[in-house]
Amino acid sequence: MPKATLKIRASAHVGALLIVLVGFAARIVNLGGFDFWFDEVGQVLVGRASSPIEAIRVAADHLGATPLDYVVTWLGVQLLGENEFALRWIPLCWSTLTLALLYSAGERLERGIGNWSALLAAISPLAVRYAQEVRFYSLALMLCALTLWLSLRWRRRGAGWTVGVALVMTLSLYTHAYTALTWPFIAWAIVCTAPGRSKQLILKFGLAVALAITIFAPWLLGELLTEQVPPFADAAGFNFETARRILAGWEMPNLSPVSARNTASQPLPYLIIALHVAALLLAVYQARSSPLWIGALGIYALATLTVVLNDMRTGYFFAPRQILNLLLLRALFGGWVLRQAAATFQRRHEWSAALLAASIFVIAIPSLASYYANWRYKSNASEIAELVARVNPTAHWIVPGYDQLTVNYYLERAGHTPVSWRTFAGEKIDPETIRLSVSGGAATIVVLQATYATPQALDILKTTGFEVIWPADGVTGNEHFVAPGRR
Numbered sequence: 001m002p003k004a005t006l007k008i009r010a011s012a013h014v015g016a017l018l019i020v021l022v023g024f025a026a027r028i029v030n031l032g033g034f035d036f037w038f039d040e041v042g043q044v045l046v047g048r049a050s051s052p053i054e055a056i057r058v059a060a061d062h063l064g065a066t067p068l069d070y071v072v073t074w075l076g077v078q079l080l081g082e083n084e085f086a087l088r089w090i091p092l093c094w095s096t097l098t099l100a101l102l103y104s105a106g107e108r109l110e111r112g113i114g115n116w117s118a119l120l121a122a123i124s125p126l127a128v129r130y131a132q133e134v135r136f137y138s139l140a141l142m143l144c145a146l147t148l149w150l151s152l153r154w155r156r157r158g159a160g161w162t163v164g165v166a167l168v169m170t171l172s173l174y175t176h177a178y179t180a181l182t183w184p185f186i187a188w189a190i191v192c193t194a195p196g197r198s199k200q201l202i203l204k205f206g207l208a209v210a211l212a213i214t215i216f217a218p219w220l221l222g223e224l225l226t227e228q229v230p231p232f233a234d235a236a237g238f239n240f241e242t243a244r245r246i247l248a249g250w251e252m253p254n255l256s257p258v259s260a261r262n263t264a265s266q267p268l269p270y271l272i273i274a275l276h277v278a279a280l281l282l283a284v285y286q287a288r289s290s291p292l293w294i295g296a297l298g299i300y301a302l303a304t305l306t307v308v309l310n311d312m313r314t315g316y317f318f319a320p321r322q323i324l325n326l327l328l329l330r331a332l333f334g335g336w337v338l339r340q341a342a343a344t345f346q347r348r349h350e351w352s353a354a355l356l357a358a359s360i361f362v363i364a365i366p367s368l369a370s371y372y373a374n375w376r377y378k379s380n381a382s383e384i385a386e387l388v389a390r391v392n393p394t395a396h397w398i399v400p401g402y403d404q405l406t407v408n409y410y411l412e413r414a415g416h417t418p419v420s421w422r423t424f425a426g427e428k429i430d431p432e433t434i435r436l437s438v439s440g441g442a443a444t445i446v447v448l449q450a451t452y453a454t455p456q457a458l459d460i461l462k463t464t465g466f467e468v469i470w471p472a473d474g475v476t477g478n479e480h481f482v483a484p485g486r487r
Contacts, residue, residue: 015115015357016103022361023099023122027092027131029372032085037379038402040134041409044087046070047077064316066219068174069136076134082413091138095131098138101145102328106335108152109189109292116342117335119357120275121327123364125251125268125371130324136175137324143172144182144328151186152193154201162204169212174219179325181303183209185296192292242308242318251367268367271360275334282337293333300329384447384480385410387470388419391484394442396421399429399452403480407447429457434464437485444485453481 036044042062049055055074059067072090080086099118106114121127130137150165172179187205191198253269263269283294304323311318338356345352384407388396398404401423408418424433429452437444446466448457458468458481466483 016100016118019103019115019118019122020096020099023118024092024096026122026128026368027095031088031092031132032083034084035379035381035383035410036084036134036406037381038406040379041381041406043070043073043134044077044082045409047074047082049074060222064177064223064314066136066174066176068171069139072139073134087134088132091133091135092131094138094142095127098127098142098145101142101149102331105145105149105152106332108149109193109332110336110339112339112343113332113335115335115357116338117331119360120331120334120338123268123361123368124327124331125364125367126320126324127327128368129371130321135321137321140172140176140179141325141327143168143175144179144325147172147179147182148186148189148328151190151205154190154194154204162208163211165205166208166211169208170215173212173216176325177216177220178307178322181306182325182328184303185299185329188295188299189292192295246304246308246318246320246323263370266366266370267363271363272334275330275337278337279333282340283333290336293336296329296333300326300333303329379406380479381406382410382414383470384482385414385416387482388445388447389414389416391443391445391469393445393484395437395444395485396447397423397437397444398447399423399427400449401427403447403449427452429460431460431464434460434466442485446483446485448481448483450479450481458483 046055046058049058052071052074055070056067059065059070073087076087076090080089099122102121103114103118106117127138127141130141147165147168150161150168154161154165169179169183187202190201190205194201251268251272253264253266253273279293280297283290283297287294303326307322308318311322338360342353342356345356381403388407389411396419398407398421401421404421404423407421411418422437424430429448434446437446446461461468461483466485468481468483470482471479
């Protein structure tokens, strides 16, 4: 192999290592600095099950859940305890491994896109967020990347890899059923990258898919049989608001005042828009030479639509985390665009590629900083539990009602007895409800998320004898807002 080629490959590997280290650093910031929130508590509590079998039974009771990451959490709790930093270290490792797999798979798809794809995933606030939660999203994304990487390795390996890919596919399904949405792209990638052997490889891939689905079928059928929802329970769910949330979830401009992440004043959302548009234009302009990316864009759009339609079918709300697996496709076609841009710049200046990479990282800093500073996605349940224990009120009200799980979890963890919470009807705060809650002079505490701590709600609390005692400097993000009853 020529020395120049070896030098280029060595440089690419060094760049990949730096990107993985940057991604790791972005994910470890403040990893244990905030409490478990509702979804995390629900999974951490599985760690108290008597056995992995019991953990699987608990997972079966969670809507739409699959059990693999619950078993991983069970093992984590047995080995590490219920420590925020330690348990979040597990998804952080999955997320960091994803970056390495993206680099290697990207290079096998098309020389030069691996580093760019890994860089886009490394700086994604969405990927960073779910690398810091005890949930199954990071493991699912890593298994999608591993499936792609193994599938592309078929060009050099024997038929035994069919079993290996089937095993990884099965594990991915038992982590999150939506991982299957990346399989059409993987099949298309096999066709496009190994045209001389595509028929043979697609047959092997199809066999792997069949094996994985067969092994997953008992769980899937059990979930469908116990679902008990009417067809298209939320037939109006695909609307402008859903579209806005999809776009905002992919780090695009978020015009809503609810979240500070990726707002219209930050540069990263516009870079993501530019990559989507540029990928589409380039794929059409270079149609003969880029069938891989035309297919990737089409599968990306159809897979997103599939998730939204399934949410409509079950009446479940759409959340961007449900399509985190599709970051695999977006990072790859975004990397393809950046590779071409870098090649164009490189003809003019030797350091253009490095400057472009550095510029992308700088562009992402405001969005990442906003994520770290924004408590909308952080829990402060332990502080609320400490306050409840210190004030020791007679009556307890909480909105939304499900957050009683998190506060009681931290009460119990601190050695206090969990309390009995009530919530306002329809989660609406009205003067009559509050007056009834403090009748008889009972000491009362009200715990609100910022969504419900509107100026109107706070005025009602003040007129009925409440005074805010935490946080002292007012509501920030989606922190709990606490007010004790005063006679």
